[in-house]
Amino acid sequence: MGYDFQSIEKKWQHTWESEGTFNADADPARKKFYCLEMFPYPSGALHMGHLRNYSIGDMMTRFLWKRGFNVLHPIGFDAFGLPAENAAMKYKTPANKWTWENIEHMTEQLKHMGCSYDWRRRVETCNPDYYKWTQWIFLQFFKKGLAYRKNAPVNWCESCNTVLANEQVINDGHCWRCNTPVVKRNLEQWFLKITDYAQELLDDLDNLPGWPDRVKTMQRNWIGRSEGARLTFTEKSTGEIIETFTTRFDTIYGVTFLALAPEHPFVEKMCALSPKGDEIRAFVQKCVTQSAIERTAVGGEKEGFFTGFSAVNPVTGESVPILIANYILMDYGTGAIMGVPAHDQRDFEFARKYDIPVKVVIQPHDESLDGVTMEHAFEDDGITCNSGAFDGLPTAEAIPAMIEWGVEQGFCSREVNFRLRDWLISRQRYWGAPIPVVYCDCCGIVPVPEDELPVLLPAEVKIVEGGKSPLTEDKEWLSVPCPKCGKPGRREADTMDTFICSSWYFFRYCSAREDSAVFNVDEANYWMAVDQYIGGIEHACLHLIYARFFTKFFADLGLCNAREPFTNLLTQGMVIKDGAKMSKSLGNVVDPDEIINTYGADTARLFILFAAPPANDLDWSERGVEGANRFLNRVWRLVEENIALLSSVRERPSLPMERLSEQRMRDLKRKIHTTIRDVTRDIADEKQFNTAVARLMELLNALSSFRPETDDESALFREGVDVLLACLNPFCPHITEELWSLGGHKETLSKLPWPEVEPSALEMDSVTVVVQFNGKVREKEDFPAGLSKEELQERVFALPSVQKRLEGVEVVRVIVVPDKLVNVVVKG
């Protein structure tokens, strides 16, 4: 029978809650630490991913309290979102009720894990007290001109019945939430101008040494900066200006066509002017109906159409044909490109298909290209040719020289383009924060005055089958007088992307009950930035970019000093079972409740932290869980079986190393203190929690076999048990608290300082020295620690086994590393 974790865990959870053990208040006199895990969506119950995330965060929090920090460790719920609406339809329960029930249930689950949250700070993004401020933030964006409406081809998920931001289209054109293929629709929508911050979002990644390279690289790719020039062409018959963007300005002499996106504004004009207008329209129609995936797939069939119009190359004066091409994207650069088939593979394929000339303007170093016969484009650097005064320049010099010349001549300008697009934040859904604007026939778009916030969601809505937003059907809710002129107006029926709600919650935690402002600036400045953020890597280009954007915006509003929200980021791996991510559809889920009910929260936490380093995927193993449980039972027995002995030396100090002479006592003393040293380093510096646990298992093994006989030995044994419990406490808080109090201690272990290393206890009495011959281990021998190089070599050479090996060989060289090894290099 194992120990009675059920009653122990309940007991200590009550104690921590009733005593407010982990409540934290801003205190400028104390050094702070803000430890945060990504808050959960209240889907109904915690899953293993949550259990892992919160086990890591809780362990770190408890460790940091012990290390003397004032630790803010809050939790809340990312409570708006589509699943609530789907559940409403499925179970005929209002989204509101479903969500709040889930929040209460999951709160209980988090408490059963023994998590050390400051529960006074819990936030729920669907709470009007919270989304009032989400709306307020929107209004600040609006005031600054960073929230705007535009008509654009946008991503539409036919399953979620709403638009999506670019970041939310993943896996080659699929919805991030439901994996349905995304289609394009032309709609007028609200956007946030995240592109204004593109350069800073990119640059500041260099100031985040505490972030994994993987995540920074993903964000750099996503932001996608490219430097080049904007070049102006003139259409011959109309004089229309057509602008193109290029990163290879050095290839302008090789331009043999111009290609426009089907959506390019000049296309409409050409249709009107040209006798081929109907044909052009037909071609454009064909392109537009292609799916996003077809249009953007690498190696997809390039389709073009000669418009009959032509443009003049401003550099050469040559006339080149204008085509419309399906592979040109309207929302990147200018929506038009200069075609250089000799030096761009896409242009090359296109040119060969439509018999457009290929003009070589860069020669490689090792061969000579011929535009007529070449089989693919030459895209590498080389030597410029056929380019007038620039002939002979290597690419790296040609680009800046030619741009400079183009700028002087007035037909080009330097330009930087980003792949990052503005953030589409409208959602055609009910369960989200309403966008606080009113449409008025007289005044246009009118923001709701700040003192009228929040714009409340109607509590009861009719669920509309077919996925249409219920808000569009609620005539009473929609109709509202214009805040400006008072005439009848109409509310915005779209709600905000829930990623808006989660872009600022970590600020709200700093002063969660503040009702006069979005957050208290002083408290935010005390707590922010988050010192340690923990969550899944799937948010690399979603939440983690949005949150950085919001923080920079807040800083610009003067609301906070921090320009980056998260100083250190830990992205934990997935929980795997039978070789695949745990998921309902695969049927390989393990329910956290079941594990906690069977083995206890301490066992669950310990297994999760021991089974793999946090960034790795974690292979779930029932056997491994049993192993963790076995360890805790051994710890329990160690204390229980020695309880009288431990009490008898409660007040007897453990002797310092200098006073210990017996070898087994010296060894145990050293083990106790190297354990403190190593566990501290593993948690604080390496964030290798699995090895920290391994060290504690070793300490238990040492204590189990010690068997004290004298009072001094008992006192040493007690010291070892105390250290084991104190170091294990952040991992397994309940059992360690219980054993701590069973051992006669009065204080709450959770708030006691982390044990201190006694430096003298770390000193080694003897060391095992490895004797190598030509780099191969041949002998091992114990010597007193601290021998000089000379003495160690002398004593090694005196060993009979070494003497034997030295017979008949010539010693060429000897390398001696004190306390470590002697390598004898021999010949013959």
Next chain:
RNA sequence: GCCGGGGUGGCGGAAUGGUAGACGCAGCGGACUCAAAAUCCGCCGUGGGCGACCACGUGGGGGUUCGAGUCCCCCCCCCGGCACCA
């Protein structure tokens, strides 16, 4: 294609350029037991040898070094991101 992260026993995983495989899981042998469970003790990379030992071994190939899982170069494979972005 570009960028990032990886590749170590049967498995999860350890190793400031200095004993490869800590710790755990599984397995094997033993003790206790009428028996089982639980617990405790021992063994546990591969090949060879009765043995002391010897050879091989961290994806592959080179290199630096007295010494390389670790550093450098080339290559292979797996995972992730971006990709018709001009």
